[in-house]
Amino acid sequence: MTEADFAVRESCEHGRVDIRSAVDPVSLQADPVRKAGFRNALASAVRSGTRGVVTHDIEVTLLWYVEESRRYQTHLVADLDNVLKPLLDAVTGADGIMIDDNQVQSIRASWLTPGARTGFDLEFRALSADGYMSREGISFMEFGADRCYILPQAEKGVQDGFVRTYRAALAAYQGMLDEGIAESVARAVLPAARPFPRARLGTFTVVRHADS
Incomplete structure (x- = not known):
């Protein structure tokens, strides 16, 4: 897994960051090496693709694309609650888009059967108009x-x-x-x-x- 697996788009004016990936999110219970690889690749993509950090409350929206048969009929797909923590950890800190995950005021998470689409869309949105600033040198x-x-x-x-x-x-x-x-x-x-x-x-x- 590499930085190229994640497309990051930032809107500083609206305090919003959108991440699109064609790979599945990893579970909190995943193999430590795989989990670290996912986190490092996503963190690197966020560091390269953004300049700002949310300084107040934030809303997170996750939409995961996964086939219904795979979701319901196998044990290979993690539960929604188990994939959120690795995602949040990867975008938190001095090189991330939020200072700490205690800023998350709202989470909306869902999955759907997408046809040919795989992976996930992840959105971070500052909940106050002045809640997004450059993270350089703070x-x-x-x-x-x-x-x-x-x-x-x-x-x-x-x-x-x-x-x-x-x-x-x-x-x-x-x-x-x-x-x-x-x-x-x-x-x-x-x-x-x-x-x-x-x-x-x-x-x-x-x-x-x-x-x-």
């Missing part, structure tokens, strides 16, 4: 193990501005909590950017706020 500022905020590639002065904004918002949030204001209310002052826990950012550059 990093994260860690204000706590469970609260890391994205820093787009920019001049240091611009990034410093992001950090000051994040710091002020977090200070206001903590101040409201200290005054006994309900967390659900205090949350309104937090940054619009989505926070990520440090443990989910293994392939990204993360700078601790205390070290900046």
